[in-house]
Amino acid sequence: MKIKENLYTADSFEGDLSFEEIISQNQKKIINLIYGMTGDYYLSEDLTQETFLKAFQSRHSFNGKSKFSTWLYRIAVNVTVDHQRKSCVRKEMAAEEPDPKFSKVDTLQDPDRSCQKNATRNIIFTSIANLPDQQKEVFVLRELNGCSTKEVAEILDCSVELVKWRLHKARLSLRKTLNNNTNYKNLGTITLNRFGLE
Known part of the structure; x- marks a missing residue:
């Protein structure tokens, strides 16, 4: 950017x-x-x-x-x-959107792994984007950006208990969505966190 x-x-x-x-x-x-x-x-x-x-x-x-x-x-x-x-419109990710974290070197070193990471990232972020807004905010701040529960509560101006509840609901929703996604299950195990895909 x-x-x-x-x-x-x-x-x-x-x-x-x-x-x-x-x-x-x-x-x-x-x-x-x-x-x-x-x-x-x-x-x-x-x-x-x-x-x-x-x-x-x-x-x-x-x-x-x-x-x-x-x-x-x-x-x-x-x-x-x-x-x-x-x-008033939630935009969908483009199906063929390139992973912005990829470099040409990564692709040349392991193109299969790069494609797998790109596909997984698209599926996960689409699933996150489809969460209810309050759950989505909490999940992204806590799980992807590594904020503490207390920090998330400060950012969103709500109680720590409410943050924990919304995070719990978001995790359940995502788990259900991803478990029902055949493409995701076929991609293997990849971890998504604030450092990217591993």
């Missing part, structure tokens, strides 16, 4: 980091969060850029009471929810 870097180089933001460094450290996590919420990688790139623009514009409102990542995730969730409310 290309960020308009000239907008971010003037200020330091968190500690001694420039906003450009903040983007570099958090960009993949924000894309992952929004991708999990929308099921559309290219849309997640656009909304990630919008997230960073909003964060930059409201940078003086960050008071340090929560972790910076918590504050940034909250902005990303709000940006995504606002977009979904405006469009």
Whole structure:
């Protein structure tokens, strides 16, 4: 994703980091969060850029009471929810959408594994995107972005108990969906987490 870097180089933001460094450290996590919420990688790139623009514009409102990542995730969730409310349409992932994490080297080294990872990732993210919104937000923040339960509660402004309940429901729903997906079962075992597919 290309960020308009000239907008971010003037200020330091968190500690001694420039906003450009903040983007570099958090960009993949924000894309992952929004991708999990929308099921559309290219849309997640656009909304990630919008997230960073909003964060930059409201940078003086960050008071340090929560972790910076918590504050940034909250902005990303709000940006995504606002977009979904405006469009009123949940976009489906393109069936042949390339896996953005692939490099040509990976494909050349093991093309079968690359295709398997791409297919699995598409199935999983489509399933996540089809969860009810509240379950989806909790699942992506907790399972894909590695936030603690307490952080998720802060980001979504709800209780820890409610986060745990929504996460439980999301896991049950995903397990049922994936167990009923013949294509997924035929792909073998691959783990999806905040580091990607393994």
